[in-house]
Amino acid sequence: xxxxxxxxxxxxxxxxxxxxxxxxxxxxxxxxxxxxxxxxxxxxxxxxxxxxxxxxxxxxxxxxxxxxxxxxxxxxxxxxxxxxxxxxxxxxxxxxxxxxxxxxxxxxxxxxxxxxxxxxxxxxxxxxxxxxxx
Amino acid sequence: xxxxxxxxxxxxxxxxxxxxxxxxxxxxxxxxxxxxxxxxxxxxxxxxxxxxxxxxxxxxxxxxxxxxxxxxxxxxxxxxxxxxxxxxxxxxxxxxxxxxxxxxxxxxxxxxxxxxxxxxxxxxxxxxxxxxxxxxxxxxxxxxxxxxxxxxxxxxxxxxxxxx
Numbered sequence: 001x002x003x004x005x006x007x008x009x010x011x012x013x014x015x016x017x018x019x020x021x022x023x024x025x026x027x028x029x030x031x032x033x034x035x036x037x038x039x040x041x042x043x044x045x046x047x048x049x050x051x052x053x054x055x056x057x058x059x060x061x062x063x064x065x066x067x068x069x070x071x072x073x074x075x076x077x078x079x080x081x082x083x084x085x086x087x088x089x090x091x092x093x094x095x096x097x098x099x100x101x102x103x104x105x106x107x108x109x110x111x112x113x114x115x116x117x118x119x120x121x122x123x124x125x126x127x128x129x130x131x132x133x134x
Numbered sequence: 135x136x137x138x139x140x141x142x143x144x145x146x147x148x149x150x151x152x153x154x155x156x157x158x159x160x161x162x163x164x165x166x167x168x169x170x171x172x173x174x175x176x177x178x179x180x181x182x183x184x185x186x187x188x189x190x191x192x193x194x195x196x197x198x199x200x201x202x203x204x205x206x207x208x209x210x211x212x213x214x215x216x217x218x219x220x221x222x223x224x225x226x227x228x229x230x231x232x233x234x235x236x237x238x239x240x241x242x243x244x245x246x247x248x249x250x251x252x253x254x255x256x257x258x259x260x261x262x263x264x265x266x267x268x269x270x271x272x273x274x275x276x277x278x279x280x281x282x283x284x285x286x287x288x289x290x291x292x293x294x295x296x297x298x
Contacts, residue, residue: 009149037252037253038242038243038249038252038253038255039242039243040144040242040243040244041144041145041242042242043242066149067183067184068147068148068149068152068184068185069148069149069152070145070148070149072184073145073147073148073180073181073184076176076180077176077177077180079176080176
């Protein structure tokens with residue numbers, strides 16, 4: 001199964017996983033890596049490296065919280081090698097989508113674009129919704 | 135705020151730099167000074183694509199930066215220079231004058247380092263270098279613009295007491 005790796009600022013990733021599991025149940029093949037104040041880039045890179053190598057055969061998606069942030073910058077260094085794709089801007093619907101899509105045996109890239117699409121679609125300004133109906 | 139900002143940040147461009155410094159001061163010119171990144175096409179691409187639109191980024195080696203900085207005009211707009219280490223900042227000593235705001239943002243924790251703030255960890259030689267720079271200009275620990283900066287005063291004490 002395609003591995004899911006959450007690399008985030010602080011404990012956001014671990015909490016997001018806990019929350020997603022509250023909704024869709026316990027998940028296998030998920031790793032979380034937290035970047036704290038004072039964390040060294042080298043240590044985080046080592047952690048990502050070792051986690052990625054666990055999923056060398058199946059492939060892995062690294063989800064990060066914010067494009068341009070350190071978690072995403074480090075993760076992107078692994079692009080193009082070893083069956084890895086990086087998706088930034090993780091949110092709860094996106095993660096839940098990832099859990100369901102990875103059961104469908106799609107290509108890594110296809111799976112990522114579906115997740116990204118679902119993440120984008122999940123952002124709704126409620127007021128605009130009401131305006132459209134009236 | 136002075137228009138030219140020299141910042142030591144071992145992560146160079148990241149969340150605090152983008153959401154903090156660049157957006158807060160509406161900075162349009164950023165220089166990343168790093169021999170490592172200047173020689174790494176993928177890293178350059180990542181940094182270039184992570185800045186907000188309209189923000190110009192130059193990525194250059196330390197020598198090239200030192201060479202070009204004095205020749206260029208630095209006018210009305212904010213100009214952010216990101217350096218990877220205290221050591222690189224020290225090598226820019228000749229460029230630094232009272233028109234430049236010098237701050238240390240993030241230097242990750244490693245073995246035998248002293249915690250100067252929750253994001254800045256320095257070893258003895260780095261503290262000595264900062265002390266020398268401080269004879270010329272003030273050096274601040276400053277993570278993000280909206281948090282208070284801390285002027286580094288206790289360094290002499292750290293040096294006197296050793297770092298054991």
